[in-house]
Amino acid sequence: MSFRYRVPRRPLAGSTEPNLPFGDGSPGASAVTVSLFVAKLNGVLRASLPDTWVKGEIGDWRIWSSGHAYFTLKDASAALPAVMWSSDVARVPFRPEEGMEILARGRPDVYARSGKLSFVVSEIQPVGAGALQLAFEQLKARLAAEGLFDPSRKRKLPLLPRRIGVVTSRHGAAVRDVLKVLSARFPNAHVTVWPVAVQGPSAPDEIARAVEAFSRHAAADVVIVARGGGSRDDLSAFNDERVVRAVAASRIPTISAVGHEIDVTLTDLAADLRAATPSQAAELVVARRDDFEGRIEGLGRELTRTLKGRLLAAHADAARLLNAPALAGFPARAASLSARASSAARELLSAVRRLPAAYRERLLRAEGAVAAWPSRAALPLGLARTAAAERAASERLERRLGASRERLGALAASLSALDPLRVLARGYSVAYVEGAKAPLVDAEGVAPGDALRIVLARGTVRARVTDISKDGVR
Amino acid sequence: MTAKAKLPKGLTFEKALERLEKIVAELEDPERGLEASLELFEEGVALSRFCRGKLEEIQKRVDVVLKETPEGLETEPLDAPGADDEAGEDEA
Numbered sequence: 001m002s003f004r005y006r007v008p009r010r011p012l013a014g015s016t017e018p019n020l021p022f023g024d025g026s027p028g029a030s031a032v033t034v035s036l037f038v039a040k041l042n043g044v045l046r047a048s049l050p051d052t053w054v055k056g057e058i059g060d061w062r063i064w065s066s067g068h069a070y071f072t073l074k075d076a077s078a079a080l081p082a083v084m085w086s087s088d089v090a091r092v093p094f095r096p097e098e099g100m101e102i103l104a105r106g107r108p109d110v111y112a113r114s115g116k117l118s119f120v121v122s123e124i125q126p127v128g129a130g131a132l133q134l135a136f137e138q139l140k141a142r143l144a145a146e147g148l149f150d151p152s153r154k155r156k157l158p159l160l161p162r163r164i165g166v167v168t169s170r171h172g173a174a175v176r177d178v179l180k181v182l183s184a185r186f187p188n189a190h191v192t193v194w195p196v197a198v199q200g201p202s203a204p205d206e207i208a209r210a211v212e213a214f215s216r217h218a219a220a221d222v223v224i225v226a227r228g229g230g231s232r233d234d235l236s237a238f239n240d241e242r243v244v245r246a247v248a249a250s251r252i253p254t255i256s257a258v259g260h261e262i263d264v265t266l267t268d269l270a271a272d273l274r275a276a277t278p279s280q281a282a283e284l285v286v287a288r289r290d291d292f293e294g295r296i297e298g299l300g301r302e303l304t305r306t307l308k309g310r311l312l313a314a315h316a317d318a319a320r321l322l323n324a325p326a327l328a329g330f331p332a333r334a335a336s337l338s339a340r341a342s343s344a345a346r347e348l349l350s351a352v353r354r355l356p357a358a359y360r361e362r363l364l365r366a367e368g369a370v371a372a373w374p375s376r377a378a379l380p381l382g383l384a385r386t387a388a389a390e391r392a393a394s395e396r397l398e399r400r401l402g403a404s405r406e407r408l409g410a411l412a413a414s415l416s417a418l419d420p421l422r423v424l425a426r427g428y429s430v431a432y433v434e435g436a437k438a439p440l441v442d443a444e445g446v447a448p449g450d451a452l453r454i455v456l457a458r459g460t461v462r463a464r465v466t467d468i469s470k471d472g473v474r
Numbered sequence: 475m476t477a478k479a480k481l482p483k484g485l486t487f488e489k490a491l492e493r494l495e496k497i498v499a500e501l502e503d504p505e506r507g508l509e510a511s512l513e514l515f516e517e518g519v520a521l522s523r524f525c526r527g528k529l530e531e532i533q534k535r536v537d538v539v540l541k542e543t544p545e546g547l548e549t550e551p552l553d554a555p556g557a558d559d560e561a562g563e564d565e566a
Contacts (some may be wrong), residue, residue, distance in 0.1 A: 160487040162532055170538070175552075179536060188534040193552060195538060210539070217546040289529065296525045299494050303518040306501035310511045 038112045045108045052107065054080070054119065055127065058100045063089065071096070073104055073119060082106065082119040092124060094135035101127040136239055140266055143241070148248040149269040155253040157273060157285065158221045160292070163190045164285055165220030165252070167210040170195030174226035174257065174278035181282035186289045192220060197237075198227045204240035211243070215250040222285055223250065225267060226257040226278040238265035247271055257281035430455045434462070443468050481520055487528040494521040 032040070059072035059079070067086025072079050082104065084092075096102065106121035126134045143149065164182070168174040175193055182189045194214070196206035207225065214223050225247060227238065237243060238258045247254050248270040256271035257278045268274040275281035431440040434451035446452070446465050454461040481490070497518040501511055537549035 158486075158488065159491065160528060160532075186532075188530075188532050190532055190535045191537075191552075192547065192549060193536070193538045194547075209542075213539075213542045213547065217542070219547045292525075292529055295491070296494075296522050296529075299491075299498055300519070300522045302498040303494075303501065303515060303522070306498060307511060307515045310501065310504075310506070 035112060038110050038115065041110050045110070049108055051105055051122075053103050053105050055101070055103050056080070058096050058098055058102055061096050061098055069096070073102075073121075080119045081117065082121050084121045084124070088122050093131050094126060094138050096124060103127060132236075136266070139239070139241055139244075140269070143244060143248075143266065143270070148244065153248070154272045157253045157255070159287070161189075161221035161286055163192060163220045165214045165223035166191060166193045166226060167196055167207055167214070167223060168193070168226040168278070169198045172198070172227075174259075177278040178224060178226065178282040181279050182286070185283070186286045188289075189286065199234040199237055203237035204242050207237055208240075208242040208246035211246040211250050211254065215252050218251070220252055223252050223254045224257055224275075224278065224281045224285060225254060225271065226281060227259050235263055235265050238267040241266075243267055244270045255281045255284055427457075429457075443470060481517075481524055485524065487525060490521045490524050490528070494518055494525065497521070 054073060056073040056075050059074050061069060061071040063069045067089060069084040069086075069089045071082050071084075073082045074080065084106075103125045104119070104121040105123040106119045108117060109120045110117050125131050129137070147153065166175060166178055168178075170193070179191060182191060194210040196210050197203040198207070211223065211225060214220050225238075225243075227235070235258060238256070244266040247256070247267055253272045255273045255275050256265070256268045257275040257280065258265050258268060259277050264274075273284055275284055432438070432453045432455070433440055433446055434453055440446065440452070446468065448465050448467060450465045452463045452465060454463060497514050500506065501514055501518070506514070536552040538552045540548045540550055542548070
């Protein structure tokens with residue numbers, strides 16, 4: 001079969017009526033340009049197929065750098081190339097994916113340059129669940145896959161937050177509730193409120209920015225993200241990816257208090273702790289101050305109690321130590337030494353009363369040291385602190401006793417040397433002018449005929465001065 | 475007893491309380507020597523003092539963020555909480 005192309009008989013002018021150029025034998029007269037034909041075709045399509053919902057499956061969804069989306073809408077036996085302009089793509093809340101069954105609203109359009117037909121889609125909806133629900137599920141799955149909700153990511157809340165951040169609406173009930181609960185539990189809490197919109201188009205950005213800024217400046221030890229005020233059902237800001245990511249990324253432990261019992265928002269999942277209400281968040285954020293005080297006080301009491309126990313045990317150890325066979329005799333020796341020191345001191349004292357002032361002072365010092373000795377002998381009890389090391393302690397005890405013994409020996413020697421009775425025993429005597437208290441040391445102190453009293457080692461002699469010589473013994 | 479036991483720098487309330495609890499438990503150990511026990515006790519007293527101090531240290535304050543600056547958050551005290559909270563707000 002041959003096809004004869006005929007020039008239309010007359011040119012088409014100004015008519016919008018479809019004018020088929022294949023009527024008679026003069027095709028040139030009725031021919032139209034390609035552009036016009038495509039324009040007419042589009043006109044026909046638009047008129048007969050206005051905005052139509054088409055149900056099908058997405059095949060090969062691609063978004064170009066221009067932001068426009070190109071895909072195929074298909075079913076078992078047909079396929080329709082489809083395009084969605086970027087401004088419309090931006091309004092799709094969920095992510096269209098290959099194989100997803102959708103309803104697409106659009107109109108057919110022949111692209112003049114290529115003559116190809118495409119279905120220009122202005123809106124799509126998932127089949128089954130609502131678009132928002134699908135968007136929620138998709139985002140949830142995506143963030144879960146990234147691990148944002150992992151329990152291992154959950155940070156522990158600080159026990160004692162120095163500063164509590166609250167991200168919520170300025171005049172909502174949340175601020176009021178949080179402050180009310182805190183003032184009852186921890187009166188000196190420091191709370192910083194960051195006022196934000198909790199619903200509306202600006203809410204996600206405001207909430208995310210507040211959470212991020214608290215984290216960036218470490219301006220709080222814990223942050224409560226609360227929904228106070230706002231519609232009971234509008235939780236969308238708390239399912240917004242920016243908010244969820246901000247909460248997950250925050251370096252500050254975060255409590256969500258979106259205040260919705262049934263719906264768990266993605267912010268709840270990303271938060272370190274989920275509170276049912278802002279009041280509950282305030283309860284979770286810090287323990288009662290009383291509880292802290294009670295706990296610290298209790299620990300202090302325990303501390304003292306246990307130490308007392310240890311001291312008593314150590315004391316018992318020390319007592320046992322002193323009775324240990326290795327040390328047998330030491331306490332007795334210490335006691336006898338101390339008794340000897342006391343009696344030596346007593347003797348000394350009486351001797352000193354009869355001695356010149358210079359000697360007396362010196363001897364009194366020595367006497368003090370000796371008198372202090374009995375208490376020093378008790379020092380080994382102080383070794384109790386090392387009771388655990390029994391052997392070391394016994395060695396130290398012996399050393400101490402040895403040192404004390406040496407001291408006592410030295411003192412006793414000097415006492416003996418100074419004892420006037422001993423001097424007299426060696427043949428010396430002390431002479432007094434009769435009636436005088438001080439011994440006679442200078443010949444000029446007497447004159448011939450004076451009466452003298454001479455004290456010997458044994459007995460006293462009374463005599464008279466017959467002559468005086470200035471010469472000394474040496 | 476002069477409880478001048480040295481506490482580590484940057485000690486937190488949590489860590490101090492944790493350590494204090496551990497010390498109390500350790501002091502119960504009869505095997506521990508008295509010298510070591512005394513040291514623990516002194517540390518414990520210092521820790522409990524530290525914890526009390528931390529509780530006192532927090533200043534009661536409620537403020538509102540005005541804006542974020544490169545240095546941090548600019549705040550002002552929250553005025554009369556509750557005074558203007560009622561208007562047209564649904565509770566959460």
